[in-house]
Amino acid sequence: MSVRDLIPWSRGNNSQPSYRGDDMDPFLTLHRNVNRLFDEVFRGFGPPPLFGGTAPFNDSWPRVEIEENDNEIRVIAEVPGIEPDGIEVLVEDGMLTLRGENKLETEDKDRRFSERYHGRFERRLALGRQIDEDKVAATFKNGLLAVTLPKTEKARANVKRITIDKTK
Template sequence: MLVTRFNPYKELKELESRLFNSYPAESDESSIIAFKPTVSTREGEFAYHVEVDLPGVKKEDINIDIKDNQIVISGERSFKEERQEKDYYKVESSYGKFQRSFALPENVDIENIEASSENGVLEVLLPKLKVEKAEVKKVCVK
């Protein structure tokens, strides 16, 4: 007989992740807790800006892919803190994978997308294509 841990909220969490298009809080394959970074987006005159809060995530652990007119930001973070004093030893660690994806507007210059990470904040710059304004031609009514 196989013994499994009962989680009364598992089905509710799965329903919530499907309804709100988020990521499951707990993976069935392994008991790794998902990391859900917050994202801010804004539109400027010449570009779209996406800022992702990624505290504790190294630049090397961040992946940005463009696929099927979507930008996919993914990666993983791991944290380990050890503290040893004469009367105790403490180790804390956490691990989490994340993935966020967004549909790209039609006027994004995909070839010139830039990304930078500083102080735990990833900024992705999505430049807009330069659209030349069509010259207005006046038509005389006869």
């Protein structure tokens, strides 16, 4: 048997696995099983989240949207199913921390299948030191937490608009 016979893909234009009659190639089956094993074991070990966020399985939960203008930074976090009393918002040294707990509604674990996340979470966002920490405000409506972080006078004064030369 040559090494070429061990490769499950043909050398033609298509990249489909080659089959021997009605039986599937045993090496292709082994390849798929090993891939599935690694997918299940390492699920969630992805690239690090943006803005220094940390959450279960590096999945950056809760998901956030960050808007910035000359006067403020606004962070909107999706926290469905969590009451506002279950969320803690902290600002310290230019770092915004969102922390809380999504509690399980039922205790019958034997008869339940769930893809929802239950448990404690913490998301940290590095925003810089240009935030006026005394004027930070947070609102909650329909599962969305909106945190408004006003910029300091110094940060607002340092904004410079550069005009783009369109003549070239």
